[in-house]
Structures are given as structure tokens and as C-alpha cells.
Amino acid sequence: MTRQIFMGFGADPTTRATIGQAAQRAGLPTDQVLQGTLQDAHDALTTIQTPEILVIDVAASPDPIESLNELADVCDEGTKVVVLGEINDVRVYRDLLAFGVYDYFVKPAEEAALAETLAKARAAEQKPTAAKPVSPLVVFFGARGGVGASSIALNCAWIAAHERQRRVAFVDMDMHFGTAALALDLEPEHGFRDLIENPERIDDLFIQRAMIRATDNLSLLSSEEDLSRPMVNGVKAYGTLLGALRQRFETVVVDLPRALAPTHADVLAQASAIGIVADMTLHSLRDVLRLVALAEAHAPEATIRILVNENAGTRAGSLDRTSFARGLERPIDVVIPQDSKAFSKGQTKGRTLVQAAPKSRVAAAMRAVTDQMIGAEEAPAGMWARLFKTGRR
Numbered sequence: 080m081t082r083q084i085f086m087g088f089g090a091d092p093t094t095r096a097t098i099g100q101a102a103q104r105a106g107l108p109t110d111q112v113l114q115g116t117l118q119d120a121h122d123a124l125t126t127i128q129t130p131e132i133l134v135i136d137v138a139a140s141p142d143p144i145e146s147l148n149e150l151a152d153v154c155d156e157g158t159k160v161v162v163l164g165e166i167n168d169v170r171v172y173r174d175l176l177a178f179g180v181y182d183y184f185v186k187p188a189e190e191a192a193l194a195e196t197l198a199k200a201r202a203a204e205q206k207p208t209a210a211k212p213v214s215p216l217v218v219f220f221g222a223r224g225g226v227g228a229s230s231i232a233l234n235c236a237w238i239a240a241h242e243r244q245r246r247v248a249f250v251d252m253d254m255h256f257g258t259a260a261l262a263l264d265l266e267p268e269h270g271f272r273d274l275i276e277n278p279e280r281i282d283d284l285f286i287q288r289a290m291i292r293a294t295d296n297l298s299l300l301s302s303e304e305d306l307s308r309p310m311v312n313g314v315k316a317y318g319t320l321l322g323a324l325r326q327r328f329e330t331v332v333v334d335l336p337r338a339l340a341p342t343h344a345d346v347l348a349q350a351s352a353i354g355i356v357a358d359m360t361l362h363s364l365r366d367v368l369r370l371v372a373l374a375e376a377h378a379p380e381a382t383i384r385i386l387v388n389e390n391a392g393t394r395a396g397s398l399d400r401t402s403f404a405r406g407l408e409r410p411i412d413v414v415i416p417q418d419s420k421a422f423s424k425g426q427t428k429g430r431t432l433v434q435a436a437p438k439s440r441v442a443a444a445m446r447a448v449t450d451q452m453i454g455a456e457e458a459p460a461g462m463w464a465r466l467f468k469t470g471r472r
Contacts, residue, residue: 082155083127084201087112087134088120094163097190104194105201107132125446129155132200134193136163138186142176148288151179156282159200163188179283184280193410213325215351217452220335222366227388228356229258229334230432231415232444235354236332239453240296242446245329248290250321251301253336254345260301263293264429267303274300278316281323298328318345325349330453337366340373352452354384356392359403364471367407384451385409388418390441412451415444 087106089095092114099112111130115123124133140146147162159181165172167185175183182196187244217235233249240247243471248269251257258266270289274281290298312392324331335346347353352372357363367385374383385407387400404411417444421432421439433442 083111083130083441084108085111085132085134085197086123086130086280088115088117088118089125089134089163090114090116090136090138091319094136094186094188097188097193098163101188101190101197102134102191102385104190107197107201117146117150121153124153129153129158130178130183131157132159132161132197134161134197135165136186138165140164144178147173147175147178147180149218149219150179151284151288151292154284159203161193161196161200174382178287193468196467211323214329214331215453216321216325216331216333216349217352217354218333218346218350219452220337220340220354220370221353222337222357222370222389223336223360226356226358226363226391228337228354229244229413230262231334231354231386231388231445231448232334233259233262234431234433234442235452236297237433238446238449239332240294242433243449243453245296247295247330247332248324248328249295249297249299250331250333251303252339252343254302254304255306257303257334259299259334260291260303262429262431263299265289265291265293265299265394266299267301269302269304270305271300271302274320275316278319281316281319283323283327284302286320286323286327317343320347321349322345328415337370340370344377347381350374350378350381352382352384353378354386354448354452356386356388359387359389359398359400361398364398364403364406381454383438384412384448386415386448387411388415388461390415390419390422407452413444413447415448416440429438 085102087102088096089098095112099109102109103110116139117135120135129451135150137146162175162180162183163186164183169336172183175381181384184193211297219232236247236249239245249259251259254272268289268291274285290300292298321331334345335343355367355370357372371383374381399450418439418441421436421441424435433445
């Protein structure tokens with residue numbers, strides 16, 4: 080079925096007429112401007128391909144965001160949704176834009192203003208879209224269990240989000256035993272699994288609903304799946320998901336369990352930097368070398384960093400720093416110094432180590448890791464540059 084250009088649903092005759100007149104002024108067809116509620120729109124769109132531009136009247140809904148959740152399930156990717164409603168609140172407007180709505184008008188909508196928005200939406204559909212540059216993807220995994228790779232990855236994401244002011248997505252790929260949500264005292268969700276099981280539906284709205292928003296700049300994909308449910312075997316889906324996240328966020332940080340690394344070449348292939356976390360044991364040395372070879376095979380363009388965590392504890396077969404570096408046949412990029420006091424503070428409920436002990440040697444090392452993996456901190460911009468750094472999302 081051919082995709083329609085435009086559809087509109089007005090909950091009352093006056094609104095329907097306004098939508099039709101605005102569409103006509105914008106040069107859009109008016110034969111699919113209908114009288115109907117949000118539920119009517121949902122029912123109609125379930126059986127057809129979603130139009131390029133869609134106007135929805137949510138006046139009868141006390142919670143527009145919640146009401147649009149169900150509609151999102153039947154909307155195809157790329158549809159520009161213009162919402163009409165009765166709530167005159169700037170917070171609602173901002174929340175709707177963040178949700179993915181193209182624009183929001185308080186009823187009664189002004190015909191000329193609505194027509195201008197529809198014309199812009201149509202022009203955007205007709206204009207060839209240039210490929211948006213993708214954001215850096217940094218991947219962390221440990222050479223052994225218990226070396227602190229997850230903690231280092233989360234602190235790196237926190238620094239990027241709150242000290243570098245980037246919009247960061249953190250992906251905890253351990254769906255059964257991941258710790259990211261727990262570390263920030265957040266409730267884990269099942270949205271991550273939904274994304275992997277339905278890769279054909281991955282779009283901005285689906286991602287928005289699946290992610291846990293930790294702060295304004297940091298969002299998580301973190302699950303705590305039932306142990307009776309096996310891991311999702313959706314290797315291709317991870318590549319699709321990470322590609323979508325790199326379009327939406329300024330930095331994507333992935334905590335990849337070591338056991339999954341050999342079967343997730345699609346994740347490694349997208350990496351701009353790979354951090355391998357180790358303690359200074361003979362076992363770690365062996366597996367760092369193997370993991371470096373794996374990373375080089377699947378991500379030849381990625382920067383590979385060796386990160387030694389002295390807080391992993393003393394184990395049998397520990398080597399001194401010189402012997403460990405000699406065995407690597409390459410320098411250690413960052414050493415996280417031993418500081419049990421700082422790590423103890425870092426275990427405070429809902430806080431990262433960098434939050435709990437910001438002036439510690441360990442926090443300084445975490446910032447060095449962030450420099451190595453994401454890039455050194457930029458010099459502060461002037462006020463106007465900061466204000467106009469990004470356009471409307």
C-alpha cells in the first residue's frame with residue numbers, strides 16, 4: 080500500500096475544519112482529514128501504513144505523553160507527528176518534543192501557524208537528508224571477572240555526561256546480572272530486551288520508552304531479566320540498536336561482558352575506542368593479549384586502551400607493573416591507583432565513585448580514562464557558543 084502524505088484527526092468539528100484549512104494552505108491533501116479521537120486514530124492506523132505527516136488531537140487526554148505511547152506502537156519510523164491539545168504548559172511542550180513529537184499546539188490552534196508548521200514538515204520530507212555524523216561508541220570489557228570494568232565504564236559515562244556536558248547513552252549488555260541501574264539506585268527495565276527482540280521496530284520513540292533516564296544527560300539501557308529466561312540471541316539487533324543510539328546521543332558507552340565479546344563482532348566493529356580492563360596477574364596478561372587480537376580483528380580502526388585497575392585486589396600470580404607491561408609488549412595506558420577509601424565511598428547507594436570522591440586519585444584516573452577513550456576535555460566555550468551549541472532536538 081502506498082504511503083499517504085498526510086492525515087489529520089480532530090476531536091470536534093471545529094478542530095477538524097482548522098486542520099483541513101491549514102493543510103490546504105500548506106499544499107497538503109485534505110481527503111484524509113477526519114473527525115476522531117486519539118483512539119480513533121490508533122484504530123485507523125493499525126491497518127494502514129502511517130502517513131508522512133500526522134496531526135492528532137489529544138484534547139480528551141489528561142496525560143498526552145501516556146496517550147501517545149500506544150499510538151507510537153502503530154506509527155512507522157519517520158512519521159512527523161503534530162499534536163493538538165488543551166494543556167498550556169511549557170513543560171508539557173518540552174516533554175512532547177523530547178518524546179519525538181514534531182510540534183505541539185494549544186487549542187484552538189491558529190490556522191496560519193499550523194499551516195506554517197505543516198509546510199515545514201512537508202518541505203523536510205521532500206528535502207534529501209544528509210547523513211548525520213554518528214557519535215563515538217566506546218566499549219569496555221574486563222580481561223577477567225571482578226576487575227572493575229563495569230565501574231570504570233559507568234564512571235566514564237558519568238564524567239562525559241556531567242563534566243563534559245554530553246548527552247550519553249550507557250548500554251549494560253549483561254541482561255541478567257548487569258549492575259548499572261543498581262549502581263545508580265534506579266529500577267531496571269525490560270525495555271532493552273524488547274528492543275533486541277523487535278529490531279525492525281527500533282526508532283526514536285521505541286528507544287525513548289525503553290531507556291532509563293538517570294539524569295538530563297545520562298540515559299541507561301539496563302535490565303534484570305529472570306534467570307529462567309535465556310539471553311536473547313539477536314546479534315544483528317545489537318548493531319541496529321547501537322547505530323540508532325549513535326544518531327540520537329553524543330556519546331555511547333557499552334559495558335560488554337567478556338564472555339559476550341567473541342560473539343558480538345557487530346558491537347566491536349562500531350567501536351571508536353575499546354578499553355580492556357585488567358589486574359596485573361598472569362591470567363589477565365594472557366587474556367588481554369587474546370582480547371587485543373580479537374579487537375584488532377573486528378575493529379581495526381578503533382583505538383585500543385589497556386587499563387590496569389590496582390583496586391581489583393592482590394591475586395595469586397600477580398606481576399609487578401614493569402613485568403606486566405613487558406609481557407604486553409605495549410605500554411599500559413592508564414593505571415587506576417589503589418584507593419580502598421575512595422572505592423568504599425563510590426559504593427554509596429546511587430552514586431558513582433566520581434560523585435562520591437571527586438578529588439581522589441581514583442577519580443583523577445577515571446578522568447584520564449575518559450580522555451583516552453572519548454577525547455580530552457574541550458576548552459570552555461563562550462556564553463553564546465554554549466547557548467547555540469545544538470538546535471532543537
